[in-house]
Amino acid sequence: MDRTAEKDDAPHRERVRPAALPPRRARHRGRLARFFRSKLRPIFSRRLSWLAAAVVPALYMLYMRLVWATSRIEGRDSFVLQRIATEHNGAVAVLWHEEVMTVAFGYAYLGLRGHTLASVGESGEVIARMLALCGFVVFRGGSTTGRSRRREGALEEMIAHMRTHDDVIYGLTVDGSRGPPYRMKTGGLIIARECGRPVVLVRTWYKRCLRLPTWDRMAVPLPFNRIRYYLRGPYLVPETASNAEGLEEFRDHLENDLIDLAAQSYDDMGQMRPVNLVKRSAPPAPDSALA
Numbered sequence: 001m002d003r004t005a006e007k008d009d010a011p012h013r014e015r016v017r018p019a020a021l022p023p024r025r026a027r028h029r030g031r032l033a034r035f036f037r038s039k040l041r042p043i044f045s046r047r048l049s050w051l052a053a054a055v056v057p058a059l060y061m062l063y064m065r066l067v068w069a070t071s072r073i074e075g076r077d078s079f080v081l082q083r084i085a086t087e088h089n090g091a092v093a094v095l096w097h098e099e100v101m102t103v104a105f106g107y108a109y110l111g112l113r114g115h116t117l118a119s120v121g122e123s124g125e126v127i128a129r130m131l132a133l134c135g136f137v138v139f140r141g142g143s144t145t146g147r148s149r150r151r152e153g154a155l156e157e158m159i160a161h162m163r164t165h166d167d168v169i170y171g172l173t174v175d176g177s178r179g180p181p182y183r184m185k186t187g188g189l190i191i192a193r194e195c196g197r198p199v200v201l202v203r204t205w206y207k208r209c210l211r212l213p214t215w216d217r218m219a220v221p222l223p224f225n226r227i228r229y230y231l232r233g234p235y236l237v238p239e240t241a242s243n244a245e246g247l248e249e250f251r252d253h254l255e256n257d258l259i260d261l262a263a264q265s266y267d268d269m270g271q272m273r274p275v276n277l278v279k280r281s282a283p284p285a286p287d288s289a290l291a
Helices: 003-012 024-069 081-088 097-108 122-133 154-164 187-195 244-268
Strands: 072-074 091-095 115-119 137-141 169-173 199-206 209-211 219-221 226-235
Touching: 024 097, 024 122, 081 091, 081 169, 081 199, 081 226, 091 097, 091 187, 091 244, 097 122, 097 169, 097 199, 097 219, 097 226, 115 122, 115 154, 122 137, 137 154, 154 187, 169 187, 187 199, 187 244, 199 219, 199 244, 226 244
Parallel strands: 072 226, 091 169, 091 199, 115 137, 115 169
Antiparallel strands: 199 226, 209 219
């Protein structure tokens, strides 16, 4: 063998190098990140959730008492939800999600003991405690598709409860919990249909508020305000709503009327109506999830 030629060819041969390992500092950071995600973050999350569930409901009650004590309250005499529930042995009250801040305190202020739905999860626990402080009976479920916030069977549980208890008033945000805003879902209507109870459109609105950067632009009422209660109904569920087509027609009618009620509240307070507070000619895809 010509060893001179072998030496000449050596520079042209491919040399296989071992894969370079990441620097020791980068490997150390990676292990720390994995440890934080798997061990430490769940501990802090649980503790913060516990703290929020313990503190936020009390702060909510203090703030809402201040708002109602310093504001002019209108529409109490015409807000006859309790009378309707007594006459029909219960009622399903439906409202838009943008006013959900006032649900717990605003209806307890009128002496109503409502029943409602809160999602499963950390934020749902805070809301459930707020509602419980105001005397609400709270079911855990939700319309969201997130598994951590949803519990199957909530609709059936609420129907069974209304069938076996007198004068139950359900208060449901029918475009929640993820929207789209001002588009009614059918969960509340199904409860009313299955239990033979009427549907009532309700609203609580205010002259001055802050808007949060959420999908519904949730309104937070300010102190020294003008607050008004609105109500339309009762609406008896027609026999035609026993099938999907009839239920959709009934839902569309109520959605339009609830949009009208919200529009009236904006006009009464001298406010611009939201651009998406409009009716639509085409019905939505069927959605039987609860609000």
